[in-house]
Amino acid sequence: MNQNKLFRLTRIRLALYYAIVMGLILSISAFGFYRAVFHAHVVALDSEIESVGGTLHDSIELKLQSPGDLKPLAHQLFPNLDNCGIQATNCIQKHPHSKRHLLGIVTKTSYYIRFFDISGKLVANAGYYPKGLPDVFDPKIWQFLKDSKGKDYHQITLALHTQNYQDWGYMQVGRSLQEFNHYLDSVKLILVLGLLVAMGMIAGASWWLSALAMQPIYQSYRQIQQFTADAAHELRTPLAATGATVESALLMSQLDEEEARDILQTIQRQNQRLTTLVVDLLMLARMDRQAQKLQYEICCVTDIVSDLIEEFEAIATAAGIKLTSLIQVNQPLNIIGNSDQLYRLFSNLIVNAIQYTPRGGEVTVFLDRNDYNAVIKVQDTGIGIPKHELTRIFDRFYRVSSDRSRNTGGSGLGLAIVQAIVLAHQGNLNVQSELGKGSTFTVQLPLDVTPLKSDRFTRPLLRIWYRRRGT
CATH class of the missing domain: 3.30.565.10 (Histidine kinase-like ATPase, C-terminal domain)
Structure with missing residues (x-):
């Protein structure tokens, strides 16, 4: 009973260790996969924003005449442009349903554009500008921002110059990360659900594999038990016969020569049987250990x-x-x-x-x-x-x-x-x-x-x- 309990506890431990190790491996693999997907999409997103910003930058710089002033050619590119003025703090699009700029880049609902003068004050915005976005200028090239509703945005900052190479100010092109975050949330959900299902399968597989791993050990243990029982039985038989012979001889008051010889022969036979058994066991033990030095x-x-x-x-x-x-x-x-x-x-x-x-x-x-x-x-x-x-x-x-x-x-x-x-x-x-x-x-x-x-x-x-x- 104790042995069965020990084997059962050992099997549980093996299954638990296997499940923990496989769970850690799968978790690390899932995290690595998520980070790879995240990095790949961030790189693709940066490339897309950089491409849009670069196209707009090159198109606008050719038409800028004086620093901080978008007139008059900016309205040809952005009919819905809101000139905020130097004192403005909140810019709202005037014509949300009007025709977009000639390049057709900011027609996507996920993009917005902001213009800052050299002093860092917001001059105007275009596209689908989110409410509550911080108006304080930050010269960092790449930034992650949040609006008043907690939505995430990613933007790039580019320097603008006039036609005669004077510093005009800065242009920021940003993109909403709502689709990006929604995709990542879907990936997270799939990975979590997949990990839970995999852990359930691992738990069942680990229990089954632990049984397979324990089977040869259990069989070896049973063989040792059987070997011990058989060896004890084989040794007990000649020992019992020898003991019985000696006891019967001791009960006799007198022994003649013929009876004594018979008793000694019986003891000799049983002793020979014991000797043969012990020699065989020792021989097998030496061959198992491969320690016997044979003369070939x-x-x-x-x-x-x-x-x-x-x-x-x-x-x-x-x-x-x-x-x-x-x-x-x-x-x-x-x-x-x-x-x-x-x-x-x-x-x-x-x-x-x-x-x-x-x-x-x-x-x-x-x-x-x-x-x-x-x-x-x-x-x-x-x-x-x-x-x-x-x-x-x-x-x-x-x-x-x-x-x-x-x-x-x-x-x-x-x-x-x-x-x-x-x-x-x-x-x-x-x-x-x-x-x-x-x-x-x-x-x-x-x-x-x-x-x-x-x-x-x-x-x-x-x-x-x-x-x-x-x-």
Whole structure:
């Protein structure tokens, strides 16, 4: 229960961290996008105002005769021009529906024009001049202004000169930012709504992804739990048998020599079982850490297989099973590896085949080669393995049939050791099985390609190369 709570809290934390990180990334991206859109529109707006102001400036300067005076040609350009006079403080358009200037630039409702003399006093305005706009002259080229209603405007200030190059004053061309602000508000709204929707999707995705991330951890934890339980069970069985034997011996008042020998033999068997189990566990642990320093050498697979066939022939005969070998090559097959581990590899496969083959069956060991590998097959006519179990038979302590393994005395580590040794030798392991008809385990190991008459320098270099491949 505590473990489930821990995994659930860990999943929540992972989902929360993922959502926070993705939320920050999306927020920064949205802000960056908004700033990019804002900057692009400001640049476009400045370019537009500058173009309008420049066109008006060039057209008006050609017709100005005296400083601070727009007469008489200004009315030809701006029929609705309001001459405010030197003392005026509030200028209003006189002819809002009359014909616009000849250039047709300020016909847009978003533009206005203001004229200031050299002293900075407002002389006149034209276009759609907003009410409440500050009349105080500011010499800055670019300005952002607000009218009495709080609406935003953006304007440019340009210096004017007369026909004889005297300073006339200044002209300010401004534009309403209402459309611009409305567009930016729409962009903000879309980004905020999109961010909220994205955060909702991220929350769901983070919960799902956290489950995927936790799944291998949870499976690993369950495997550790199962491994611990199986190891404890395997250790408990011989310990319990040894303890029971010792207790029964202690209850006897006297022990004759034959009874004492039987008790010692029982204890020896259980001790051997414990020793084998511990050695297997230590071997797997070392191979997992890749800390075991193996002595690689040239090993003749043909000799190893022949020795094992001879060694296990008596055991197979006692079990009523025919054990044979079929060597399909004419010359010995050599590989670079560790002879002790290779003996363990093939002996595990042969013993496994003998144990799970009924009396009267056959176990055949095939030895062949392809272009680059030695190929060893251990084929039996045993009970076979169900297809859904094939992917798990190499797991530690896993048994296809617990009762069957108990009868044979297996601990469930044999095939796990086989797989570890094959991987340590850069080989390949494959299994084919049909329930009720038998199984075939195929091992492929890289051949030693060193020429038989190589000099004494070439072979050590090849061994170093194989060692590096093994690490």
